[in-house]
Amino acid sequence: MSIDILKKNLSERLNLSRRSFLKSAAAGSATLAAGGLVELKTAKEAKAFAYEPYPTDDQLETVVTSCAHNCGSRHMLVAHKWKDVIVRLSTDDGRYQRGGHFGKDSNDEPQLRACLRGRSYRQRLYSAERLLYPMMRVGERGEGKFKRISWDEALDIVANKMVQIKDTYGPTALVDQSYAGASYGVLHKSDQIEGLLGRFLGMFGCRTSSWSVPSYQGTTFSSRMTFGTIEDGNEDDAFAHSKLMIMWGWNPAYTFHGGNTFMYMRMAKQRGCKFVLVDPQYTDSAAAYDAWWIPIRPNTDAAMMAGMAHYIFTNNLQDQGFINKFCQGMDAGTMPEWAKDKENFKDYILGKYDGEPKTPEWASKVCGVPAKDIIKLADMYARTKPAALKASWAPGRNAYGEQYNRMAAALQAMTGNIGNLGGCAEGVGKAWHAEAVAYPYDQYSNIWFQSIKSDRWAHCVLNYPNVKREEIGLWQREDNTDGQIPNIKGIFWQGSDWFNQLTNINKEIEAINKLELVVCMDSTITPSGLYADILLPIATHFERHDVALPWYKGHYYIHRPKVIEPMGESKSDFQVFTELAYRIGGDVFGKAYNPKANRDYFHVDEHVDEAYLREWWEQKVMHHQHVDMSWDEFKQRGVYKFTFDQPHVAFRDQVENGTRFQTPSGKIEILATQLAQITDWKRTMYGYEIPYIPKWVEPWESLNSPKTAKYPFHLVSPHPRWRTHSIFNNCSWLRETYEQEVTINASDAKKLGVKTGDTVEVWNDRGKVVVPAYVTERCMPGVAVLHEGVWIDLDENGVDRAGNPDMLTLDEPSPAGAFAYNTVLCDIQKTDLEHRPGWDKLATSRAHVFRRDL
Numbered sequence: 020m021s022i023d024i025l026k027k028n029l030s031e032r033l034n035l036s037r038r039s040f041l042k043s044a045a046a047g048s049a050t051l052a053a054g055g056l057v058e059l060k061t062a063k064e065a066k067a068f069a070y071e072p073y074p075t076d077d078q079l080e081t082v083v084t085s086c087a088h089n090c091g092s093r094h095m096l097v098a099h100k101w102k103d104v105i106v107r108l109s110t111d112d113g114r115y116q117r118g119g120h121f122g123k124d125s126n127d128e129p130q131l132r133a134c135l136r137g138r139s140y141r142q143r144l145y146s147a148e149r150l151l152y153p154m155m156r157v158g159e160r161g162e163g164k165f166k167r168i169s170w171d172e173a174l175d176i177v178a179n180k181m182v183q184i185k186d187t188y189g190p191t192a193l194v195d196q197s198y199a200g201a202s203y204g205v206l207h208k209s210d211q212i213e214g215l216l217g218r219f220l221g222m223f224g225c226r227t228s229s230w231s232v233p234s235y236q237g238t239t240f241s242s243r244m245t246f247g248t249i250e251d252g253n254e255d256d257a258f259a260h261s262k263l264m265i266m267w268g269w270n271p272a273y274t275f276h277g278g279n280t281f282m283y284m285r286m287a288k289q290r291g292c293k294f295v296l297v298d299p300q301y302t303d304s305a306a307a308y309d310a311w312w313i314p315i316r317p318n319t320d321a322a323m324m325a326g327m328a329h330y331i332f333t334n335n336l337q338d339q340g341f342i343n344k345f346c347q348g349m350d351a352g353t354m355p356e357w358a359k360d361k362e363n364f365k366d367y368i369l370g371k372y373d374g375e376p377k378t379p380e381w382a383s384k385v386c387g388v389p390a391k392d393i394i395k396l397a398d399m400y401a402r403t404k405p406a407a408l409k410a411s412w413a414p415g416r417n418a419y420g421e422q423y424n425r426m427a428a429a430l431q432a433m434t435g436n437i438g439n440l441g442g443c444a445e446g447v448g449k450a451w452h453a454e455a456v457a458y459p460y461d462q463y464s465n466i467w468f469q470s471i472k473s474d475r476w477a478h479c480v481l482n483y484p485n486v487k488r489e490e491i492g493l494w495q496r497e498d499n500t501d502g503q504i505p506n507i508k509g510i511f512w513q514g515s516d517w518f519n520q521l522t523n524i525n526k527e528i529e530a531i532n533k534l535e536l537v538v539c540m541d542s543t544i545t546p547s548g549l550y551a552d553i554l555l556p557i558a559t560h561f562e563r564h565d566v567a568l569p570w571y572k573g574h575y576y577i578h579r580p581k582v583i584e585p586m587g588e589s590k591s592d593f594q595v596f597t598e599l600a601y602r603i604g605g606d607v608f609g610k611a612y613n614p615k616a617n618r619d620y621f622h623v624d625e626h627v628d629e630a631y632l633r634e635w636w637e638q639k640v641m642h643h644q645h646v647d648m649s650w651d652e653f654k655q656r657g658v659y660k661f662t663f664d665q666p667h668v669a670f671r672d673q674v675e676n677g678t679r680f681q682t683p684s685g686k687i688e689i690l691a692t693q694l695a696q697i698t699d700w701k702r703t704m705y706g707y708e709i710p711y712i713p714k715w716v717e718p719w720e721s722l723n724s725p726k727t728a729k730y731p732f733h734l735v736s737p738h739p740r741w742r743t744h745s746i747f748n749n750c751s752w753l754r755e756t757y758e759q760e761v762t763i764n765a766s767d768a769k770k771l772g773v774k775t776g777d778t779v780e781v782w783n784d785r786g787k788v789v790v791p792a793y794v795t796e797r798c799m800p801g802v803a804v805l806h807e808g809v810w811i812d813l814d815e816n817g818v819d820r821a822g823n824p825d826m827l828t829l830d831e832p833s834p835a836g837a838f839a840y841n842t843v844l845c846d847i848q849k850t851d852l853e854h855r856p857g858w859d860k861l862a863t864s865r866a867h868v869f870r871r872d873l
Contacts, residue, residue, distance in 0.1 A: 074101045083115055083657025085567035085577040086137035087203060087560040089234075090743035092278030093567045094131040095658060096140065098582045105561065105583060108133075108141055115657050117648065126256060128660045129279045131575060136743055139752045144559055144586075148544045148749050151587025154554040160531055161813075163549050170588060170621075173553055174595075178602045180536045184508050185225040190468040191505035193225045193536075194476050198515035204565035204579060205457040206631050207591050209514025212465050213456050216513045219596040221466025222612055223603065227505040228465075229473035230494055230704065230836070233520065235412040235447060237420030237837025242446040244691040245428045246670070247681030252448035254667035255279055255572055259286040260441035263403040265295045265396070266310065267320065267427065269411030272303040273740040277450075277572030284308065293403075295396060297323070299735060300762070300804055301797040313396065314799035317733045318718045318842055319386035320414040324426040325715050326382025326390070327397035328368045331433060336401035338435030345674065346432050347682075348690020348712055355684060355692075364429055364689045364712045377715070385715070385723060387799075401434050405441030413737055413841065415446075418718035420837030425689075425713035432687050438674030440666060451574040451667055454643060457566070457635035458593070459614060469505045470494035470704070474521040474830045474838060477530035480507050489706025492832055501702070509536035513592060514557075516745040518547035519811055522838060523830040524823065525786050540592060545745065546811050558589040564628040566636075574661040576640065578654050581625070593628075594621050689713065707834040719831065720844045722801050730783050730844035732767070732803045736824035739806035748810045758856070759822045760793045762804035763847065768794040773849050780818075780850040781805065783843070786826030788819040789854045792847075803847060807840065812855045820855035 079099040086093045095111040110133040113123030124130045153173035158164025184192045197209040197216040208214050211229055220226035232239060242249045255277035258264065264287060271280045288294070294310035296302060297320070301312045315323060331337050342349045348358070350365035362372055370376035379393040400406050410427035414420065424446045436442035471479060472492030479491045486504045495501055512518065518527055531537065531550050539551035542559045560567075562585040567577040585591075593613065598621040601609035606618075613620060616627045636650045648659050672678045679685035683692040695711035697703060710716070720726060722733050741757040742748050761781055763773070773779055775794045780787055781803065790805065798804055805824040812821040819826045827843050 074106065079106060082580060082582045083577070084561065084579045084582055086133055086140070087567070088136070088743040088746055089203065089570055090134070090136060090274070092131075092134075092573060093203075093570045093577070094133045094137060094278045094573075095577055096133050096137055098561065100582065103583050105141055105144065108138055110138065111658075116660050117652075117656060126259075127662045129282065131278060131573070131577070131658070131660075134278075135753065135756075136741070136747055139747065139750050140561075142750045142752055143543070143747060144561060146543060146749055149586065150542060150544050150548070150554055150556040151589065152556055153588065156552045160537070160550045160552075161528065165554060170590070173555060174599055174602055177536070177538055177553055177555075178599055180509070181223065181225065181599075182603065184535060185223070188506045188508050190225045191227045191503065192508040193220055194227045194229065194505075194507050194510045195220050195467075195513075196229050196473065196476075196510060196515055196517045197513040198517065203514065204560065204567060205455060205635060206565045206628060207560070207563055207593055208456070208458070209592065213460060214513070215458070215592050215596050216511055217467070218458075218464050219600065219612060220511070222463050222600070222608065224468075226467045227507060228467035228470040229476070230470045231472045231474070231492065231838070233416075233473065233838045233840070235415060237415040237417075237833065237835055238410075238412050238424045238446045240421045240835040240837070241415070241424030241428060244694060245425060245446070245682075245688055246444065247683075247688075249447040250449045250452060251669050252445045252450040252572060253443060253669055254450045254574060254663075255283045257283075257440055257666040257668050258407060259283040259290070260666070261287050261292050261405055261407040261443070262441065263293050263295070263399060263406035264308075265297065265400065265406070265408045266304060267297045267408060267410045268414040269409050270298070270300075270302040270304045270737065272307060274411075274738050277569075279573075281307075293399070295399075297396075299733075299799050299802040300737075313388055313392055316385075316387040316722045316799075317735050317802060318414075318417045318721045319723070320423040321419075321426045321713070322377075322382045322385035322715045323388055323393060324423070324430055325368055325377035325713075326379040326386075326393045327400065328364075328426070328430060328433065329377045329382075330379055330394050330397040331401045331430075332365055332368060334398075334401075336398070337433045341435035341437075342433060345437070345680075345687050347684045347686040347688045347692070349429070349433060353686075354690065358690060358695055361690065361695060362712055367712060367714065387722070400430070404436070405439050406434065406436050407441065407443035408436065409443055409445055413735075416838055416840040418720070418831070418833045418837070418839045418842040419716040419835075420833060420839070421709070421835035422713055422716050426715075428687070429689050429713050432689065437687065438668060438670040438672075440668055440671075442668075444669050447571075449571045450669065451569070451572070451661070453568045453576070454635065454639040455568055457631045463611065468500065469496070469503060471505060472704075472832060472836060473517070474523070475832060476507060476510070477523070477526045478830060479505060480530040480533050481526070483507070487701075489701050490832060492704050492706055492836065494704040495702050507534070509534055509538075511538045511540070512547050512551070513540045516541070516545040516547045518550055519545060519745050519823065520808070520825065521830070522825055522828040522840065523785055524811060524819075524825050525817065526830060528817075540595065542589065543749070555595060556587055556589045557595070558585040558591050562586065562589060563591045564625065564632065566632060574663070574667070576653070576659045578657045580654070590621065591624060594624055597621065705834045705836070706832060709834050718839075718842050720829070720842050724844065726844050730846050731801065732763075732781075732845050732847055733801060734781065734803045734805060734824060734827060734843040734845045735841045736805050736807040736828075736843075739808060742806075742808045745808040745810060748808060758791065759806065759809045760791045761822070761847065762793045762795060762798050764798050764800040764802070765794050765796050766800050767847075768792065771847060771849065773847075777849055778852070778854045779847050780852055781822075781827065781845050781847050783827050783845045785829060786817070786819065788822045788824070788826050789850060789852045790822035791854060803845065814853065818852060820853055822854070 082098045097109045111130040154165035197214045294308040296305040296310040297313045379390040383390040437444040475491040537551045539548040540555045561582040565579040597613040600612040682688045741753040
């Protein structure tokens with residue numbers, strides 16, 4: 020219909036010209052002016068509904084469930100549903116646990132309140148980007164052209180191609196890149212070690228695993244070398260007893276590491292705790308707790324900590340009694356007999372070996388923090404008991420990031436702040452131990468034929484067979500396949516958007532086109548999905564039966580019933596892998612993979628999932644953890660909250676009762692036994708030598724590098740509050756509140772001629788992104804901040820118009836596995852290039868890209 024015809028029709032229907040409208044309006048005004056209101060007898064009572072009929076709360080069914088992502092906690096969501104539609108989401112209000120009532124909220128059983136991400140999940144559930152049907156690529160990878168196919172077609176394609184790839188290229192040809200992004204529970208688990216995909220590909224006999232965790236691999240390495248475990252965290256109620264809290268690279272307002280963190284830290288503040296922030300940014304957490312802000316050059320944290328250690332040692336402020344009893348290699352007196360000829364930490368700090376004492380003045384030149392501030396902080400930390408040095412993960416996401424975490428552990432130990440209430444040994448920060456696995460965890464789990472560092476798959480593909488094992492972090496095997504370079508021809512993304520999230524995206528784009536099979540299993544069409552051959556629609560946690568685990572902190576379980584039926588043709592990961600097992604290997608493979616299921620599990624899953632979960636609860640939770648709540652009562656209530664006699668403190672038992680640490684020496688290993696005894700580094704997963712004591716190692720890019728002549732800014736990419744990595748990027752409710760932008764200091768902006776809202780390009784040799792600028796004094800000069808996780812949106816020249824910092828990151832191997840997300844130099848300038856805010860500002864859907872009938 021033309022616009023002229025539309026105007027004519029409207030005019031005829033309304034029979035109202037501009038002249039008659041003005042005339043009527045004037046008459047109406049005169050009537051009102053005369054003191055009378057015109058009664059329109061034909062008027063009806065106005066009623067506005069979102070849809071008809073609009074149910075009231077007492078008409079809605081209420082179902083307890085939870086969040087599902089690795090955002091720092093997994094807390095309660097309460098779904099209010101009308102028939103099979105979730106109308107709204109609320110959260111814990113105290114009434115659901117045993118003995119609960121509306122408003123109950125105590126230190127022992129705090130409410131498990133969801134954050135703004137969880138509360139917005141309904142928009143993700145009903146998103147226009149929701150993947151509802153199996154799809155097959157019909158265009159080029161990354162072009163976004165797919166056609167709908169049946170499940171039979173999709174699974175046949177995947178199964179046949181898997182068999183062909185295995186037969187042609189051998190048992191290393193398929194890469195497992197599952198992660199805990201969108202499919203994590205005790206039964207439906209995407210995980211590198213205990214996951215459903217790893218079990219499936221391992222039993223199939225073709226799997227190269229990905230051994231490194233992007234968020235905290237350097238931290239994991241440090242905790243295992245130092246303490247023998249990653250369970251080095253206190254439960255967050257212990258923070259309420261701290262007298263000094265050093266938030267080193269930690270912004271708990273954005274990344275909780277326990278959902279009630281802020282409450283307990285507020286309690287500490289009320290009791291007189293002093294707060295310090297060491298970070299290139301003045302964060303919201305610093306503002307909330309009136310913290311002393313110490314700006315530090317990115318990637319120099321280990322140097323500043325070495326300067327603190329020097330001050331503590333030279334002023335004899337260390338807790339020597341604790342050191343002598345619990346530490347190995349802290350000083351000459353704690354060296355084991357077999358290592359008498361090796362370096363100890365104290366003498367390294369004092370400069371005995373290299374002639375360079377790591378004084379506060381030396382550290383100041385490296386990290387940019389005035390020596391007087393390093394001294395002041397060191398003195399505060401050494402003299403305040405108990406004190407919590409919370410060494411967060413972000414500074415470990417750097418080249419040689421493990422040295423920062425190991426240096427932090429040395430400071431924690433030398434001041435005796437480990438194993439005591441209010442202190443802190445945290446690196447990884449994992450606290451209370453949950454019973455995490457409900458499906459069969461047996462001899463078939465975590466089988467792999469090679470294992471490489473997660474973000475080196477593209478390097479391996481592009482350079483095969485001319486790849487050195489140290490270049491890809493090849494794990495040592497105790498058989499004749501040790502050293503064999505994987506011939507990668509296919510990749511599975513399950514519960515992960517790793518194509519969007521790993522380092523050096525342009526290198527991944529180059530590598531992806533050399534693969535023969537790319538499968539993406541997700542509930543949403545993500546950037547990873549755009550580069551897939553087959554998209555498999557996976558049910559969300561609202562559409563399958565499971566139990567939620569706390570994420571590293573928190574002591575509770577939350578029941579996750581099937582709140583609504585799966586939308587479209589969605590299936591659970593467990594259903595998909597079970598059906599693929601039957602198609603590939605018949606009853607032998609199918610029954611071995613999923614012992615409680617028959618072939619009809621793909622269509623009817625309730626009784627099977629229920630059987631696994633009930634068995635897990637009764638045989639593991641009730642038996643091992645002495646829970647007296649039955650499975651049926653747990654289902655009815657929706658939550659079980661553990662209560663402890665005293666706050667959970669990592670290594671309390673070792674310090675108070677003399678239990679051995681889980682290290683070879685049974686002590687806190689400042690000198691790591693395992694590292695000190697390695698003779699051939701190339702035959703390890705690390706590939707390159709790692710110091711056996713904590714040391715300052717110069718990163719390959721920093722503000723101290725001569726590369727700043729070309730790229731003068733150091734870019735860091737912290738986690739945003741409004742996404743969980745890349746999850747929720749297409750949620751307009753959150754996008755209306757926050758925007759993807761690069762934060763720069765006001766003095767830098769003045770030199771660049773940039774003001775807030777200007778579009779700038781940020782680039783280096785690896786890529787270029789276009790984003791708006793945000794100018795502030797809350798970021799130190801020379802540093803740029805660009806939050807991770809935004810969905811890439813490339814123009815014809817490969818420039819990312821959305822602003823993903825991983826277009827600029829480098830995938831070089833950091834020996835202990837740390838991902839160098841924050842080891843990035845770049846330049847910035849005002850630009851006329853297009854920024855595509857997409858979901859960021861306009862809240863517009865690009866679903867038409869994926870809905871073509873081809």
